[in-house]
Amino acid sequence: MQTQLDGKTALVLGGSKGLGLGVAEALSARGAATLLVGRDEKALRDASELIESRGEGACATFAADLASEEGVETLLSHLETSAPAIDILLLNGGGPPPFAASSFEPLIWRQQFDSMFLNQIRIANCCLPGMRRRKWGRILAVASTSVREPIPGLTASNALRAAMAGWAKTLADEVAADGVTVNLLLPGSFETDRTKRLDAMDAAARGVDPAVIKAQSEAEIPIQRYGTPAEFGAVAAFLASDEAAYVTGIALPIDGGSSRGMI
Numbered sequence: 258m259q260t261q262l263d264g265k266t267a268l269v270l271g272g273s274k275g276l277g278l279g280v281a282e283a284l285s286a287r288g289a290a291t292l293l294v295g296r297d298e299k300a301l302r303d304a305s306e307l308i309e310s311r312g313e314g315a316c317a318t319f320a321a322d323l324a325s326e327e328g329v330e331t332l333l334s335h336l337e338t339s340a341p342a343i344d345i346l347l348l349n350g351g352g353p354p355p356f357a358a359s360s361f362e363p364l365i366w367r368q369q370f371d372s373m374f375l376n377q378i379r380i381a382n383c384c385l386p387g388m389r390r391r392k393w394g395r396i397l398a399v400a401s402t403s404v405r406e407p408i409p410g411l412t413a414s415n416a417l418r419a420a421m422a423g424w425a426k427t428l429a430d431e432v433a434a435d436g437v438t439v440n441l442l443l444p445g446s447f448e449t450d451r452t453k454r455l456d457a458m459d460a461a462a463r464g465v466d467p468a469v470i471k472a473q474s475e476a477e478i479p480i481q482r483y484g485t486p487a488e489f490g491a492v493a494a495f496l497a498s499d500e501a502a503y504v505t506g507i508a509l510p511i512d513g514g515s516s517r518g519m520i
Contacts (some may be wrong), residue, residue, distance in 0.1 A: 263288035267345035273300035275449040277349045278422040279486025283494035285314040324372035343384040346375045349399040361457040394437035395497040402443045429506035438505035445512025447484040479514030
C-alpha cells in the first residue's frame with residue numbers, strides 16, 4: 258500500500274542523517290514537502306540533494322543546534338515567519354553519553370533535559386496550534402526501546418525517553434478530537450552512526466573489534482540483523498498517513514522483535 262502525503266509539509270528534526278533522514282526520505286517519496294533541521298550544513302545539503310534528485314517532494318533545510326536555547330529560538334522564529342504550515346512533525350535528536358545511574362553530574366542532566374525533552378516540547382507547541390486549526394496533524398517522537406526495557410549504562414536516555422513517553426501519551430489524549438495524532442517510535446538497533454559509536458565504545462572497553470560487538474548484538478535480535486533507516490522511515494510514513502488516522506497515543510517498538518513484552 259502506497260500512502261499519499263501530497264500537499265503536506267513535514268518538519269524533520271535531525272533530518273540530515275540516520276533515522277531522521279530515513280523518515281524524511283519516506284515522507285518525501287509519498288509526496289510530502291520536507292524541512293530538514295540539523296547542525297551540519299553540509300550533511301543537510303547532501304540530504305536535500307539526495308531527496309530532490311529522486312524527483313519526489315520538495316526539500317528545504319535549516320541549520321540549527323537544537324541542543325541549545327539559541328538554536329531553538331532561531332528555529333522557532335523561522336517557523337513563525339518564514340516556514341510553511343507544518344502538518345507532520347518528527348521530534349528527533351541525538352542520544353546522550355552513557356554513564357552510571359549511581360553517578361550524578363547536575364550539569365549533564367540539565368543539558369540533556371533541555372536537549373532531549375524541553376526543547377523538543379517547545380518545538381511541538383509551536384507547530385501544534387496550526388495543526389489543531391486545520392484539523393489535521395501528525396506528531397511522531399523518536400524515543401527508544403529503553404522506554405519499555407532500560408538499557409544498562411544509558412541512564413539519561415532511559416529516564417528522559419520515559420518522560421517523553423508520558424508527555425506524548427498525555428498530549429495524544431488532549432488533541433485527538435482535533436484530528437491530530439501523537440505517537441512514539443521506539444527504535445532498537447539500527448545501522449546508524451550512533452549505533453556504530455556505541456558498538457565502538459563497548460568494543461574498546463572489552464578490548465575486541467567492533468565487528469565482534471555488532472555480531473553479538475545481531476545474534477540477540479530475532480531477525481538477526483540491525484534495521485535500516487529506510488525500514489524505520491516506512492513505519493513513520495504510515496503513521497503520518499490518513500490510513501493511520503485512528504492510531505494515536507501508542508509507543509511502537511521497531512526493533513526486529515527484540516522487545517520481550519507483548520504490550
